[in-house]
Amino acid sequence: MSRFGIELPGLTLKNPIMPASGCFGFGKEYSQFYDLSLLGAIMVKATTREVRFGNPTPRVAETSSGMLNAIGLQNPGLDHVLQHELKWLEQYDVPIIANVAGSTIEDYEEVAETISRAPNVHALEINISCPNVKEGGIAFGTHPDTARELTEKVKKVSSVPVYIKLSPNVTSITEMALAAEEGGADGLTMINTLLGMRLDSRSGKPVIANKTGGLSGPAIKPVALRMVYEVSQKTALPIIAMGGVSDEMDVIDFISAGASAVAVGTANFVDPFVCPAIIEKLEDRLKEWEIEHIHDLKGRSWMDIGETAYHRT
Amino acid sequence: MIGHQNMKIVSHESIAADIYELVLEGELTKRMTSPGQFVHIKVTTGNDPLLRRPISICSIDPDLNQFTMLYRVSGSGTRVLAERATGASVHVLGPLGNGFPVDYLKHGERALLVGGGIGVPPLYELSKRLTERGVHVTHILGFQTEKAVFYKKEFEALGDTYIATVDGSYGTKGFVTDVADQLSFQPDAYYTCGPAAMLKAVEAKFKDINGFISMEQRMGCGIGACLACVCHVAGDESNLLYKKVCSDGPVFKSGEVVL
Ligand SMILES: Cc1cc2nc3c(=O)[nH]c(=O)nc-3n(C[C@H](O)[C@H](O)[C@H](O)COP(=O)(O)OP(=O)(O)OC[C@H]3O[C@@H](n4cnc5c(N)ncnc54)[C@H](O)[C@@H]3O)c2cc1C
Ligand SMILES: Cc1cc2nc3c(=O)[nH]c(=O)nc-3n(C[C@H](O)[C@H](O)[C@H](O)COP(=O)(O)OP(=O)(O)OC[C@H]3O[C@@H](n4cnc5c(N)ncnc54)[C@H](O)[C@@H]3O)c2cc1C
Ligand SMILES: Cc1cc2nc3c(=O)[nH]c(=O)nc-3n(C[C@H](O)[C@H](O)[C@H](O)COP(=O)(O)O)c2cc1C
Ligand code: FES
Ligand code: FES
Numbered sequence: 358m359s360r361f362g363i364e365l366p367g368l369t370l371k372n373p374i375m376p377a378s379g380c381f382g383f384g385k386e387y388s389q390f391y392d393l394s395l396l397g398a399i400m401v402k403a404t405t406r407e408v409r410f411g412n413p414t415p416r417v418a419e420t421s422s423g424m425l426n427a428i429g430l431q432n433p434g435l436d437h438v439l440q441h442e443l444k445w446l447e448q449y450d451v452p453i454i455a456n457v458a459g460s461t462i463e464d465y466e467e468v469a470e471t472i473s474r475a476p477n478v479h480a481l482e483i484n485i486s487c488p489n490v491k492e493g494g495i496a497f498g499t500h501p502d503t504a505r506e507l508t509e510k511v512k513k514v515s516s517v518p519v520y521i522k523l524s525p526n527v528t529s530i531t532e533m534a535l536a537a538e539e540g541g542a543d544g545l546t547m548i549n550t551l552l553g554m555r556l557d558s559r560s561g562k563p564v565i566a567n568k569t570g571g572l573s574g575p576a577i578k579p580v581a582l583r584m585v586y587e588v589s590q591k592t593a594l595p596i597i598a599m600g601g602v603s604d605e606m607d608v609i610d611f612i613s614a615g616a617s618a619v620a621v622g623t624a625n626f627v628d629p630f631v632c633p634a635i636i637e638k639l640e641d642r643l644k645e646w647e648i649e650h651i652h653d654l655k656g657r658s659w660m661d662i663g664e665t666a667y668h669r670t
Numbered sequence: 671m672i673g674h675q676n677m678k679i680v681s682h683e684s685i686a687a688d689i690y691e692l693v694l695e696g697e698l699t700k701r702m703t704s705p706g707q708f709v710h711i712k713v714t715t716g717n718d719p720l721l722r723r724p725i726s727i728c729s730i731d732p733d734l735n736q737f738t739m740l741y742r743v744s745g746s747g748t749r750v751l752a753e754r755a756t757g758a759s760v761h762v763l764g765p766l767g768n769g770f771p772v773d774y775l776k777h778g779e780r781a782l783l784v785g786g787g788i789g790v791p792p793l794y795e796l797s798k799r800l801t802e803r804g805v806h807v808t809h810i811l812g813f814q815t816e817k818a819v820f821y822k823k824e825f826e827a828l829g830d831t832y833i834a835t836v837d838g839s840y841g842t843k844g845f846v847t848d849v850a851d852q853l854s855f856q857p858d859a860y861y862t863c864g865p866a867a868m869l870k871a872v873e874a875k876f877k878d879i880n881g882f883i884s885m886e887q888r889m890g891c892g893i894g895a896c897l898a899c900v901c902h903v904a905g906d907e908s909n910l911l912y913k914k915v916c917s918d919g920p921v922f923k924s925g926e927v928v929l
Contacts, residue, residue: 382895386917389672410900410910415888417898419746422717426890431897431912575717626891627712627720629763630674
């Protein structure tokens with residue numbers, strides 16, 4: 358068995374690396390750089406029932422070691438995603454995780470039910486953590502009761518396993534994770550962006566038209582790592598972690614914190630080849646450390662030395 | 671085809687107030703074929719600044735495998751770039767986007783090129799290509815003030831060149847559109863790049879002829895994946911249609927998108 362093969366609900370991953378939702382479109386742009394079948398999976402851009410234009414521009418701004426975005430769930434709508442984007446992705450040997458968003462619970466149910474039937478969609482990622490839209494998104498991701506109810510409803514209609522994407526913009530992310538677990542979630546993905554802002558120092562006005570945006574990139578890695586560390590000790594659900602991953606050592610950190618697989622977002626903008634590069638370097642690193650399987654490192658940040666399959670000082 | 675390469679800085683000079691000319695060398699140059707395309711450059715390794723910076727291709731020298739960019743120091747990224755010395759390298763992703771159509775005009779036809787400030791650079795390679803085809807080229811270049819003026823001689827070598835400065839310290843006092851008011855001929859097409867207000871003014875002024883307009887927008891990926899850089903399509907009542915400046919543009923036909 359390879360050092361990399363991972364079985365998660367709905368997903369057989371050839372490696373633990375996948376692009377994060379919204380940072381990879383529906384894959385087309387990146388397919389000009391490398392074979393998408395190299396990836397463990399692809400988390401595609403959020404899909405809503407109707408076509409959405411999203412927020413006004415400017416939609417992005419740079420911050421220290423990070424960036425803010427307020428794209429606002431722009432997407433071509435459910436029908437188009439099914440008929441064109443997902444269809445096009447069928448040529449690749451890679452499981453798709455469909456990111457589902459909406460303004461109402463009914464929206465989520467409808468998108469989840471329909472999109473989960475696409476042949477290459479192996480799991481859903483329910484986006485209850487978008488900080489950039491007025492209705493829906495994070496509104497479902499900050500109250501445990503709402504998150505539980507939404508999870509239950511989506512679970513009922515989905516034909517594939519359901520992962521809930523958690524927001525870091527809460528007092529207790531563990532509480533949200535447990536609510537999702539109670540609602541019947543099959544897994545968690547975390548974290549979405551942290552709400553932030555940047556001002557134009559001269560005018561004193563926000564740089565982003567939406568005023569606030571979601572912070573991502575290396576700047577948020579310590580927060581994401583801490584959250585995965587906390588949540589993985591409290592729930593049995595597998596975690597796909599993201600937040601500032603840009604090289605193989607970041608991946609190892611998130612696995613050590615308790616994640617089962619890792620997604621790469623903002624780093625794709627800095628280097629479009631980052632995903633295959635990480636996969637290659639990660640494999641070399643595991644060989645060098647003589648680790649038989651990446652999951653031998655899983656959770657070692659909080660396990661006793663005796664419990665971990667691999668320990669290194 | 672988009673490529674990527676660590677390219678060597680072969681020359682790096684200040685040519686006007688806060689304006690630098692940067693010449694990079696490498697095989698990637700061979701892919702640069704269309705004036706008006708841009709590159710996305712990582713000014714230094716590491717996380718700060720994190721994102722790439724979009725800069726237009728100003729001129730291409732395929733024989734030497736070199737291309738030139740002109741940029742203005744404005745924020746953190748360009749400030750770091752300005753400190754990079756000859757011999758160092760920067761990572762370049764490109765060429766990106768769609769450039770100005772050179773073959774739109776035939777031998778003997780007249781092109782008007784209108785540039786404002788740091789929107790002037792992509793017009794230089796364009797002007798070279800147009801004049802090679804035997805198109806007559808007239809340039810109107812606008813700057814804030816005399817100290818900000820650059821590439822006047824280079825443009826003059828290719829065709830009539832008029833300069834406007836807002837403070838009147840050089841050339842005509844006022845905007846590029848003030849110079850355009852005095853034109854003695856009707857161009858067959860115009861090509862423009864510069865501040866949004868200028869693009870709007872130019873499009874309005876030449877509404878009877880076809881033009882090509884290079885847009886700017888804040889970018890994330892630069893390749894069409896993140897939807898940071900969208901603009902609305904002109905005449906679309908639904909307000910749902912969009913174009914991506916990075917991959918559908920940066921050059922659009924006049925009347926195609928909302929400026
Ligand atoms: C297609 C295109 C071509 C361009 N060509 C040139 C050129 O040839 N010469 C030149 O000097 N400038 C050009 N610009 C503008 C140039 O990209 C910005 O001046 C530059 O990114 C500013 O970076 P900074 O680090 O100095 O500023 P900062 O304010 O530190 O930048 C922060 C973030 O905002 C973005 N940003 C800031 N200002 C702009 C801007 N005006 N346009 C787009 N993004 C911006 C940066 O890319 C960065 O992501 C072009 C822009 C585009 C979109
Ligand atoms: C490829 C590319 C695309 C760009 N596209 C844009 C863009 O779409 N929007 C944008 O904001 N910036 C754009 N820029 C960048 C832009 O040129 C500068 O970053 C900045 O917006 C203006 O900088 P400046 O101080 O050099 O121009 P300024 O010195 O302020 O203006 C230059 C000249 O433009 C003319 N001008 C300005 N305003 C008007 C007006 N209202 N009416 C008539 N003429 C006017 C004047 O002649 C003026 O001297 C672009 C740059 C590049 C390289
Ligand atoms: C431009 C941009 C768009 C995003 N769009 C989505 C989205 O549509 N759905 C979603 O669940 N997360 C979205 N995210 C969040 C990312 O998937 C990811 O959770 C976050 O950026 C943290 O990872 P990173 O630091 O590696 O970027 C987006 C992030 C960025 C930067
Ligand atoms: S805009 Fe990307 S998750 Fe909301
Ligand atoms: S910058 Fe990402 S789509 Fe244009």
